[in-house]
Structures are given as C-alpha cells and as structure tokens.
Amino acid sequence: MATPLTTTILGAGLMGRLLALALVRAGHTVQVFEAGGPEAEGAAARVAAAMLAPLAESAITETQVVQMGQYGLLRWPELIAQLDAPVFFQQNGTLILWHRQDAAEATRFGHQLTATRQALPSLPAPQALDATAIADLEPSIGTRFAQGLYLPDEGQLDNRQLLAALLLQLQKHGVNMHWHSPRQPEDCQADWVFDCRGLGARGQWPGLRAVRGEVLRLHAPGVDLRRPVRLVHPRYPLYIAPKENNVFVVGATEIESDDMSPISVRSSLELLSAAYSVHPGFGEARILESNTQCRPTLPNNLPAIRQLSAQAPRVLQINGLYRHGFLIAPAMLDAVLELVEKGQSALAVQWNLAIETV
Template structure:
C-alpha cells in the first residue's frame, strides 16, 4: 500500500525515515525550516560516536539496548547509500590520569551493574599501558592503564547527512527547504513529526540541552579510534575523522541558549585535549560550535501516535546517532500497524515490540 507521507524536520531522524519510506514505495515530502546543509540541526555538530557501553555509565539500560541494536544496523544503512560515508568499528579507548583513578573505578563499577546480556562480555576489558601502546601508539607512553570497549564505533556525521540528502534527491522525494510548518498545516495521509525542539509547542515537557564541540585538525597525533578521558570536572571524548580532523566534546548544559560557545567551555575542552596529548597544542581550530539537543524529563526517546494521522518522534537527547536506526525501525513499525489496523489492540502490540517503552499515546 503506497501512502502519501509528510516528514517534518530534516535532521538525522527525518532524513533516515524519509529515505526508508521512499525506498518502501511511499510518496514522501520533507519539510525543513533550515537549508539542505543541515546546519540548523543538532546532528550537524555531533561527534556521531556509536558507543553503547561508554554511554551506559550515564544512561538508562534501554539506551544501551537501542545502541547495540543500532550498531548492528548502521553498516547496512550506510552500504545502501549512493555516497560513501566514513564508518569504523574499532572500539573506544577509555583513559585517565593517575590522580583520577577513582573515576575509572566508578566507570568499571557502573559497567558491572548492567544486565549480563548488555555487559559486552570480553568486549569490555581493562588493559595495560602496553596494550594502549598497541592500540594507540601516540598514547602508549602517556597512560599506564585503560579500558577498551571493543566493537564500539563512530561515523562521520556530515558526510552521512550529505549522503542521505543525495539519496532523497535521487528518490524523487519532494524537498521543502526553509519551510517552517506544523502538522495542522500539512495535507497528507500520514505525518511523521521529527522536528526536535521545533515541535516544542506540542511537547510541553520538551527541553533543550546545550552541547558544545570543537573541531581541530592535526597531522601530529594520529589517533585511530575514539578516546574518552575520564575526569571529575570535564570528561572528554575525542573522535578522529578523515583528514586528520578530530571532534572534541564534553559539555552538557541545561539551557536552550544557542549562542556561541563560552570562553570557559573552550578553555576546558582545549585544556583537556592538550592533557591527552601535547601535540594537540599545535592543532588548528576549525570550528567551535554549540547546539541544543531535544530532551524529555527522563532523557529517553518517545514515539507518539495521536490517534489520527500524526506520529511524533522526539527526545533523542545526546544519543541521536547512537540510537537512531532502532528508533527509526520502531517508528516505521508503528506506522505500518496503525495504517493497517488503527488502534485495535494497540497496547498489546506495543508490549510485544522489541522496545515497548518507546511508545506513548
């Protein structure tokens, strides 16, 4: 059954859903208040780390489950695109300075609190300085111990957004850029609202959480996988991208302020980066950016059906790339179900799904 479907918002979730809907034979239109470059979306500045175990120490178990499911799906999604997208699954290296050993103890303890099926088995292991030297020669003499989270991954967010755009254009999706709209103003069989903070009038409890990142370029360090530095004040992640580019981030501020990053945040990020490797002192700053991620009170995502023709997807918080494929599949499954059978026995259907906690009505 071919449907006429409007997707509101062309950030990560909107683009993924529109591509999959078009691939399934539906007539799709996308409405986005920003331009095709995606610069108004939080997905544009993200590090795009696919690190479910690293995130488990600060997130609910369902985020780990969604992250593991999504990590399996990302290679297939990327392989089906017309343009190449940088993707790696070389694991995450977690390190700390000797004075912050207590942070590592807490990190390991939190990993052990996960359900046995989520702990990663031998994919989560403590390693020595010699092991670090093997994994990341640039750091081998700087850290005596670490934790290696094998199998975790990352991708290049901007090349992915560009590749999804090319796929939409090749699929004859109707693209409406610089068009701010709301569900009540759209005529379609079904509407999927992925506007994030743009949908705040319909989500009274939605809030923005500010994140700040630095992009630098260095030919002197040579990291090959994401690195996390444990620190009591400014835990840091460093995600290496193609061309000697590194995305560095850590801040998580309860505000919807989208003004440029503060001097304090920049100093803390760059100081922590320098502490990982002094060669970063000669890196060139390409970008210092800030954006707000949409979050609900429990910091968990939700998929809602209004009982009519509207499905809403929101609250991905700081986990967008980590969990997007699994959330997308859950949203598509709900669309198929309510398009075919409406609300009949919907509660029992939701309860039988892989991630029942995602659904709200």
C-alpha cells in the same frame, strides 16, 4: 502501509532524512519540510561526534538506550550500504583513559560498565589496560597513561558525510524537499505526518527541553588516533573522535540551557586542555570550528514516540533522542516503521521504548 500513501515529514535532521528515505524506498510519496537549509545547520546531528558506543554511554544513560545502541551498531552498515556516496564508518572500539587524580571517578565508571554487562551479557567485555597495552592500541599516545579500558567493537561514523549522502539519495528518489519552510502538523495534508523536528516541536510536546552541547573541530596533522578516546572527567566524560584526514571532534559538555550563543571560554579551555593532555600534538592543531547546539531532551532523558490520535491526518511524533541520536536512530527508525505498518512494535516492547497515544 501495504498500498502507497502520501507522507509528510517535518524536520530534515538525522531522523527526518532516515525516515524519508525508508518511506520513499517502500514506494510511498514523501515530502519534507525543514525550517533550515540543506546543510542541516539547525540540527543537532550536524554538530554531533556520531560515536556508536553503547557500553561507554551506559555510564550516563539507561539500559534500554544501550540495547537500542547495540541494535543501531549492527544496522548502520546496512543503512550506509544503501547510499551512493561514501560515508566514513569505523568499528575499532573505544579507548577509555584517565589521569591519576581521576582514578576514583574511573572506578565508578568501571563499576557502571560492569553493572551494564550483568544486565546485558551480550555486550563485549571491557579489557583492562596497562601503559604498555595502551601504547599497543594507540602508539601515538605512548605510555603517558598508566591505566585504561578498551571497549571492543564500538564504532563511529562521519555525521556530515552521512547527512549529505542521505540528502543525495532523497534527491535521487525525487523526494520534494522544502527548505526554510517551517510547518506545524496541523498545516499538513497527507495520509501520515511524521514530526521529527526535535526542539521545533516544543509547542506540541510538554516537557521537551534543550540541553546545550559545545564541540570543537580540530585539524591536527601531528596526531594519529585509530579510534575514539574518552577521558574520564569529574564533571563530564570528554571525548576525542578522530575523523578522516586528521580531523578531530572534541566535546561532551552538558549544560541545561537553550542558549545558542558561541562556546564559552571555560568550555574551550577544558576541551582543549583535555585534548592536549591526551596527545601533545594537539598543541599545534588548528581550530576549524567551535560549535554549540541544543539537543532535544524529554524529562526522563529517554526517547519516545507519540501518536496524536485525535488529529487527521495521522500524526506520529519522534523525539527525545538527546545526546544519543546517531547511536539509537536506526532503532527508532525501525520501531516507527513497524508501528506504522502493523499498528504495534515488538521492537519498542523489547526496548521498553515509550509509545504514547494522546
């Protein structure tokens, strides 16, 4: 990569846009082919809550993803600083709450956090909260919850602002964006092809599957939350992520399905009930959107990189980000750039990130 190369990126979701910008800034010629349009309506990144919570996510993922998330939390401010358009970024920590009937599940959750910190002592320690401490952190919640946990330094960003800001920067650099133009790697003529299509790559990556998620976007002028809140739930952890202007993203359903039909009544009721139980002000909220999207997931629920060595041009596939896209995207980006530049990646070794040659 020391000399300028021609590169083609398949997919203009989060990973595709980050990689395209990094490559064009390094002096390479970049073009992007996307099956959808510039609003990223087909990408899981458009629906996501974009929470950057490595310790909180450790309850449902492996240590290596937590490590990549730690790295990503440090890298996001640097990546956002390269953009001309503003992107909401917040690092006020995560608040974990539970109802009394879910105390056993909260205990299990706490044990998992303890185990993660034993493996990764660099993570900030969770802080146990009583009702008064919860009210100090989130006055609008008051003392409705008797116990909770605070995870310092965790963050979030605005996913749609970021996707728009990345596109604006790519256009500024003259990257040729081909919308509504699906392509296969073998269709491309370039020195390097980077396949970031997510579920669009199912025909080329055996075992790649869809996991459906359902998310609500609410406008709640009567609710003032300063940080993301996770409500411990016996079936799945529910989250409320506050964005700017009293907009809240509520979600976290996990369904093994590639069904892209509208959100179910059951999921809607559970998400809305959870939000209302955290803050009664959500009772007067307006439902801006109900969204469904399927996340690209590999059999082990972990991300991976594959190099198709038998093909010319050289093809690198990046996939399996599952529900951790915004959390680990900077780590995946830097591992890919390191791999292409040096033929190997010390970062990938450090995180035990799978790199396959097929």
